[in-house]
Amino acid sequence: QDQSTAxxxxxxxxxxxxxxxxxxxxxxxxxxRNAFRPTTIRELKRCLALAQDDLKIGVIIxxxxxxxxxxxxxxxxxxGEGGYDDGSEEAPRLTVLDLQVQMRRCPKPIIxxxxxxxxxxxxxxxxxxxLTICAENAVFGQxxxxxxxxxxxxxSSHMARLVGQKKAREIWFLCRFYxxxxxxxxxxxxxxVPLASLEGETLKWCRRIMENSPTxxxxxxxALNADEDGAAGIMELAGNATRxxxxxxxxxxxxxxxxxxxxxxxxxxxxxx
Ligand code: 2NE
Numbered sequence: 087q088d089q090s091t092a093x094x095x096x097x098x099x100x101x102x103x104x105x106x107x108x109x110x111x112x113x114x115x116x117x118x119r120n121a122f123r124p125t126t127i128r129e130l131k132r133c134l135a136l137a138q139d140d141l142k143i144g145v146i147i148x149x150x151x152x153x154x155x156x157x158x159x160x161x162x163x164x165x166g167e168g169g170y171d172d173g174s175e176e177a178p179r180l181t182v183l184d185l186q187v188q189m190r191r192c193p194k195p196i197i198x199x200x201x202x203x204x205x206x207x208x209x210x211x212x213x214x215x216x217l218t219i220c221a222e223n224a225v226f227g228q229x230x231x232x233x234x235x236x237x238x239x240x241x242s243s244h245m246a247r248l249v250g251q252k253k254a255r256e257i258w259f260l261c262r263f264y265x266x267x268x269x270x271x272x273x274x275x276x277x278x279v280p281l282a283s284l285e286g287e288t289l290k291w292c293r294r295i296m297e298n299s300p301t302x303x304x305x306x307x308x309a310l311n312a313d314e315d316g317a318a319g320i321m322e323l324a325g326n327a328t329r330x331x332x333x334x335x336x337x338x339x340x341x342x343x344x345x346x347x348x349x350x351x352x353x354x355x356x357x358x359x
Contacts, residue, residue: 090114093133097126099151100133107144107296108289109137112151119158119203120150123172126161127181131188138192144300145292146192148215149199150208153223153281156198159206162233182207186240189214190311191322193304195295199288200224201281205263206233210241213248216307218274219288220266221281226274227263247314248273301330 090099099112111133113120137146150156164172171178198215206229212218230236246254249272266278279287305326312319331337335355343350
């Protein structure tokens with residue numbers, strides 16, 4: 087179901103297949119190789135929040151419209167003095183960083199489905215997805231140092247975790263572009279498929295994930311993020327522990343005793359550690 091019109095989206099297409107548990111967010115600026123502007127980021131954040139809160143959705147696909155690009159990064163034509171500025175935000179800034187954090191905190195797996203260019207800030211978005219499935223025509227790289235930009239956050243630290251320090255420095259310092267198979271060799275992508283099979287293969291991965299325990303997957307994602315994300319990462323992992331505790335008899339006893347104005351009888355329960 088395409089919900090873009092109902093949501094009033096201009097830069098993003100938001101589709102859901104609730105019966106399959108899949109949501110798809112697609113950047114819809116193909117004439118600009120799906121470069122993002124603040125409006126694009128705001129819409130991506132909104133759709134991601136919708137997918138995250140939708141109990142029927144278990145997996146989220148992030149992609150770009152057309153076969154030529156996943157995303158070519160920040161729209162250089164709206165790059166103002168202090169950040170990207172299309173007149174839709176109070177102050178020009180790097181709104182994509184907020185999206186990156188939201189992607190990390192999302193408990194549901196996000197899969198980058200990449201055809202064509204994943205460049206600059208677009209390359210960073212694919213790296214921050216939990217998995218990347220790309221077509222044989224995919225091209226990956228950073229251009230920041232060539233166009234007067236850089237991402238010293240996840241764009242650097244997470245890249246180094248994926249490909250190693252030497253390779254990350256090569257990618258940033260030389261601004262070379264890499265083919266799909268080069269990207270696979272350095273651990274940037276999970277699999278490379280013919281362009282015609284990209285959507286089908288991505289759906290196969292989504293369906294496979296949907297067969298597995300959502301709580302286990304959410305905890306695994308939080309655990310895999312935890313050390314890189316510091317206190318925020320531990321908080322995410324700990325939040326899952328609290329949620330599981332709320333579901334336990336011991337957790338419920340605390341709430342019930344408070345509401346019933348009596349002393350909790352924790353020790354009468356068989357859930358002690
Ligand atoms: C992506 C790439 C390599 C594609 O090349 P090609 O030859 O397939 O297409 P072409 O002709 O360059 O692009 C088609 C149209 O899209 C626009 C182009 O200007 C062109 O417009 P027209 O000439 O048809 O009017 N376009 C493409 N990318 C754009 C962009 N990012 N902003 C605005 N317009 C764009 C080639 O297009 C390319 O190298 N694009 C630039 C990639 C880039 O430098 N991105 C910004 C990196 S910085 C960043 O994203 C960033 C960061 O470093 C840190 C934080 C946040 C963001």
